[in-house]
């Protein structure tokens with residue numbers, strides 16, 4: 001069942017999202033060679049909990065141990081923070097985080113370069129970020145869920161990269177994962193009609209090589225089957241009468257507007 005959110009509820013989700021936006025601004029300077037993914041996780045948990053009422057909602061969700069998912073290079077999503085995973089120059093790291101504040105959730109992800117990365121990786125990041133931007137623009141009331149996936153496909157087409165198929169975006173609100181599913185591929189006008197009041201986590205995952213993935217023995221970390229690097233950008237987006245509104249934007253300020 002898809003729960004439509006009232007403008008007041010969307011403001012609540014935006015408050016949670018503002019914490020994520022601020023976290024990404026702050027954590028960026030820690031994404032450097034020599035830092036461990038557990039170090040990033042500790043920083044994030046402390047930052048989130050410093051906002052009264054806010055909790056890192058991934059921690060304990062389905063049994064996940066971290067506040068962040070930290071996924072390096074060929075890891076697509078759900079990497080577990082560890083003091084043994086040390087960032088190195090040339091890596092890319094996807095940081096995925098959810099915050100719950102006063103009962104409402106936001107979810108966002110971004111892939112960061114560590115130091116200087118290869119031109120191919122640089123390109124992967126810009127394509128994935130653009131895929132998210134175009135997908136968000138397609139999320140307007142009256143459009144269809146297939147328009148979102150189609151927008152991702154159009155950006156990726158011709159790059160030689162591929163869209164990860166096994167994982168999709170989702171509705172979000174009181175729970176992190178709600179209906180509907182939001183695939184990163186689709187046909188224009190196909191699928192569910194989008195309505196004002198929907199709040200969606202839109203999250204293209206793009207791989208340099210094959211779209212195929214597998215899950216490591218830790219039962220969490222999803223990697224590309226061919227070992228090629230992957231990137232992941234995600235925003236929580238409200239569908240309003242004025243168009244899509246990003247609730248996890250980095251420029252948003254916590255506690256204002």
Ligand code: MG
Nearest residue numbers: 096107108109
């Ligand atoms: Mg996420």
Ligand code: MG
Nearest residue numbers: 107201203234
């Ligand atoms: Mg998500």
